[in-house]
Amino acid sequence: MPKVDVLVALEMFFKEVKSSLSEGENVYIRGFGSFVIKKRARKIGRHIKRNEAIEIPEHYIPSFKPAKVFVEQVKGNVTALPEDEPSK
Secondary structure, X not given: OOHHHHHHHHHHHHHHHHHHHHOOOOEEXXXXXXXXXXXXXXXXXXXXXXXXXXXXXXXXXXXXXXXXXXXXXXXXHOOOOXXXXXXX
């Protein structure tokens, strides 16, 4: 498959995932993982420059949870990351 076609397919896939998540729907891909929406509760934060408390309202964030099969496959096959290797 040409690289351009792969890029187009990935762009379409991510567009569909974003659209589904923005509508409150989770996306499950068997053997790979789940794209889900997580709710963050309202909390009190701090404005660093003015050193005053601010309220952060409840909001939703996207999250990814890898499937167990995917995690086990990566665990079993990766021995070192490129940044872990000594430079020549």
